[in-house]
Amino acid sequence: MARKTMFILSIVILVLTFVWSCSDRESVFDTSDITTGGISPKNHVFVDELLMQLRNQFQLIRIMIYVPRASFPAYYGGSGATEVPLLLLLPPHDEDADFYLNHGLKDLADEMISTGEIEPMYIATIPSDPAKAFGGYFYANSSYPAGDYDALIGSTLVDYISKTWEHPTADPSQRGIGGVGTGAYGAFRAALTSPGTYSSISVADGPLDFDGAPGHGSGLEDLMLYVVQQEQTDLVTDSLFRADFDSSSSYPVSRMFIGGAMAFSPHDTLLDYEVRPHTNASGYSELLIIIDTVTRGKPGYAILDNHTFIEHLVMEDVRNFDFHLPFDHTGQPYQPIWDLWLDDNLENIGTGNELDGVAMWIATSPETQYGFHDQTMSWVETLEGRGYTPTVREYTGYGGNPATSHEYIYELLREILKFHSDNFKANASGN
Numbered sequence: 261m262a263r264k265t266m267f268i269l270s271i272v273i274l275v276l277t278f279v280w281s282c283s284d285r286e287s288v289f290d291t292s293d294i295t296t297g298g299i300s301p302k303n304h305v306f307v308d309e310l311l312m313q314l315r316n317q318f319q320l321i322r323i324m325i326y327v328p329r330a331s332f333p334a335y336y337g338g339s340g341a342t343e344v345p346l347l348l349l350l351p352p353h354d355e356d357a358d359f360y361l362n363h364g365l366k367d368l369a370d371e372m373i374s375t376g377e378i379e380p381m382y383i384a385t386i387p388s389d390p391a392k393a394f395g396g397y398f399y400a401n402s403s404y405p406a407g408d409y410d411a412l413i414g415s416t417l418v419d420y421i422s423k424t425w426e427h428p429t430a431d432p433s434q435r436g437i438g439g440v441g442t443g444a445y446g447a448f449r450a451a452l453t454s455p456g457t458y459s460s461i462s463v464a465d466g467p468l469d470f471d472g473a474p475g476h477g478s479g480l481e482d483l484m485l486y487v488v489q490q491e492q493t494d495l496v497t498d499s500l501f502r503a504d505f506d507s508s509s510s511y512p513v514s515r516m517f518i519g520g521a522m523a524f525s526p527h528d529t530l531l532d533y534e535v536r537p538h539t540n541a542s543g544y545s546e547l548l549i550i551i552d553t554v555t556r557g558k559p560g561y562a563i564l565d566n567h568t569f570i571e572h573l574v575m576e577d578v579r580n581f582d583f584h585l586p587f588d589h590t591g592q593p594y595q596p597i598w599d600l601w602l603d604d605n606l607e608n609i610g611t612g613n614e615l616d617g618v619a620m621w622i623a624t625s626p627e628t629q630y631g632f633h634d635q636t637m638s639w640v641e642t643l644e645g646r647g648y649t650p651t652v653r654e655y656t657g658y659g660g661n662p663a664t665s666h667e668y669i670y671e672l673l674r675e676i677l678k679f680h681s682d683n684f685k686a687n688a689s690g691n
Contacts, residue, residue, distance in 0.1 A: 296370040297380075298327045299361065304420060307547070309412040312404035312531065314522060314581050315391035321412075322387060323421070324357040326369050328380035331427040344427045345381040345434040345684040346418065347677075348458075352441025352466070352666070353396035353516045354509070356387040359440075363669040368677065378681035382428045384421055388442060388519075394507060395515030398467075399439075399446025400523035400604060401453075404531050405581050409446065413437070414454025433687040436680040438462035440669065441632065442516065448606050448639075455614040460683040462676045464623040464669070465632035468639035470605040476641075477634035480601075485591035487514050492589075498567065501589035505570050513630065517585060518573075524601045527569065527582035530561045568594045607642050615643070620650035621679040623672050625663040627656055651679070 303320050310319035332338020351359035365383065372378040388396030397406035399413060418435060422428045429435060437458040439447035444466030451458050472479035488495070491511040495501040507518055532552035540546050555561045563569075563584050571582040586598040602608060620643065624636040643650050653675065657663040 297329050297366065297373065298332075299366060300325045300327050300425065301357075302424070304424075306412055306416060306420075309403075309408045309416055310390070311535070311549070313391060313407040314405035315393040316407070321390045321417075322357045323417075324361060324385045325421070325425060326361075326366055326383040327425065328369070328373055328382065330373075330380035331382070331425075333426070341380065341427050343429045343431070343434070345379060345436070345680075346421060346428045347381055347383045347436045347438065347680050348413070348418070349383060349385045349676075350399060350413075350437070350439035350443030350446045351385065351388050352439075352443050353388050353398075353519060354512060355396075356392075357385045360385050360669070360673065363666065363673065365673060368670070368673055372674070372677055372681075378677050379684055381677075381681065381684070382421070382425065383677075384417075386417070394522070395512065395517075395519040396442055397519050397523045398442050398604075399449060400520075402523045402526050404528060405526055406519070406523040410450070410453045413446065413450040414457055418457065432456055433459045434684050436460035436462070436683065438676055438680070439466065440464045440666065441466045441630075442519075444468060444636075445606065449604075449609065451618055452606065452609045452614045455610075455616075458618065459687055460619040460621075460680050461615075462621040462623075462679055463636075464672055465625060465628040465636050467630075467632060467635055468606055469635040469642065470601055472634060473638040473641065476638040477631050479631070479635050479638070480586075481593055482631050483513050483517070484587035484593065487511075487517060487587070488589060488591040495589055498589050502566075502568070502570055505573060505585075507573060518570075518583065520601065521570075521583035521585055522581070524604050525563065525584040525586065525597050527571070527584060528556055528562050531556060532561070563597075565596055568597055606639060612646055615646075615648060619679070619683045620648065621653065621676065622650050623653040623655060623675070625655050625657070625668075627662040627664055629664050 302323050304323060305319045306321060307319050310316055313319065328344060329338050330341040331344045334340050349360050369383060373380050397409065399409040400406060401408050401410040422430045435458050437447045437450055438461065444463035445468060447461050447463050448468065451461055467480060470480045491514045492506060495504055507515055509515065532555045534550045536548045536550065538546045538548040568585045568588055569582065570585060584597045586593055586601045588594050622636060622640060624633050626633050640650060640652055655663060655668065657667060661667055
């Protein structure tokens, strides 16, 4: 009989009800302030999409939603609108669901709605990594251990939002998605893997073309060199690289690569497991995951090449989480693993017409970090080569403050909200 390893997720219904408020709808609005929109946070369990996600034992995602006053019931000072557009914004790697709120989202939305510059809309955000394990999972699809974001962002999340809050739209023509950094990749990926779900996309510089293009740098390959030359400087042999790769928060690029490896090149590509309902000794309901350790890590279930294999970096009661980096200790791409990443490059997802009818707005600055400007412009050229005409907004910093990171998100947010609102209006009028 195969030896089994048990991983108890302990989804306790009572705890989730009172602590995480998955279904509580009584405290969504602050009734003491009905002159502006409200912020409604919720934590929700997405079992199928996040069942095996690293360090996310309860399959929880924190959803922060800006709720426009127009959707408030009349007795809360609203108009009780029957349906309001929905915009989903994805933050960059290592950022949480408060990222856009911390950059002025609520004040901007309040102002622009009150002046009529934009339509009232729900604006939802989720974290780049709900488990806060590494730098995020590129909003990609590796059920173990990164989670299935294709299913989550492509259908389950928007369905949950439209059914849980008062009046978010269920009409795809009134839904938009946007993102910054890896969130930009996630936004385009969602539109490519789930065509018809969103009618508009807005992004600011991100890893939009992993291998770059002639004249636009070498994409993530430059960052591979940065990791070994600036962050993992003492790992001068492959054996040291495999044994001592450092995931410290002070090494953001290394963390981003770990998140990508969890999504694109996890060691265990398949897992045999069973999910069983279970009642623990306290009488609470749990899900019990039983993983077959005979097949785990074996041919057909795992990547057997060990040249860039990082093991035992993260230990859990479900054994360990191992992954394969796409480069070696010299910072050069290791082609067998790098090819797995390229399979998930945006230009290789879909057949080429998934973005038909989708309005696209792309912001980019030559001053931005990580070489994302070059990747963004390469992706723009790919889109234009396919017959699309995205709106490209090039910008720079000012007053001695270059646009290297997220310094100008507030300014970009104003344009992003206006772009999506204009698209919602045009779709509503049938133009």
